[in-house]
Amino acid sequence: MQDNLGLIIISIIIWLIIWYLVAKVYFQINIKWQRQNAVSRSRSVLLGNVNEKIAPLLPNFPYYYKDMVFVGKWIDYVVFNWLSSGNLKNIIFLEIKSWTSTLNRNERMIKECADNKKVYYDIYHIKN
Numbered sequence: 001m002q003d004n005l006g007l008i009i010i011s012i013i014i015w016l017i018i019w020y021l022v023a024k025v026y027f028q029i030n031i032k033w034q035r036q037n038a039v040s041r042s043r044s045v046l047l048g049n050v051n052e053k054i055a056p057l058l059p060n061f062p063y064y065y066k067d068m069v070f071v072g073k074w075i076d077y078v079v080f081n082w083l084s085s086g087n088l089k090n091i092i093f094l095e096i097k098s099w100t101s102t103l104n105r106n107e108r109m110i111k112e113c114a115d116n117k118k119v120y121y122d123i124y125h126i127k128n
Contacts, residue, residue, distance in 0.1 A: 022033050044098075051098045063094070074106050 056065040056077070066084040068077045079092040093114055095107055103111060111120060 044101075048098045048101065052096045061107045063092070068094070074110055 039113045048062050052072075053070075055061060056063065056068055063077075063079045063081065064084060067080050067082065069080070070077055075093045076096045077094040080088055081092055093110065095103065095111075097103075
């Protein structure tokens with residue numbers, strides 16, 4: 001009986017060691033994959049940010065860079081089309097996307113408001 005109990009305890013310890021090693025390998029592989037994924041996403045974000053800044057300087061860009069104001073959050077630029085020539089034609093919210101990226105939730109809501117003409121001009125006066 002004593003021998004069987006010792007054998008059971010040794011078997012349990014061996015199984016615990018095996019499962020510990022399997023879990024350790026699994027988590028190391030998982031962490032490595034997550035790091036690679038994070039680096040890949042970070043590169044995409046950085047390239048997207050660079051593209052946002054460079055796009056107005058490209059030869060076939062449809063707007064004049066002096067008519068553009070960089071906003072950077074939710075919309076990239078507000079374009080005051082033809083303002084620099086003294087003949088403002090329209091105001092455009094411009095979002096620059098790279099490759100296959102799409103609008104996020106906030107960007108879609110802003111586009112929807114602009115499309116539905118729910119954009120207004122307001123003045124705020126600071127009183128002394």
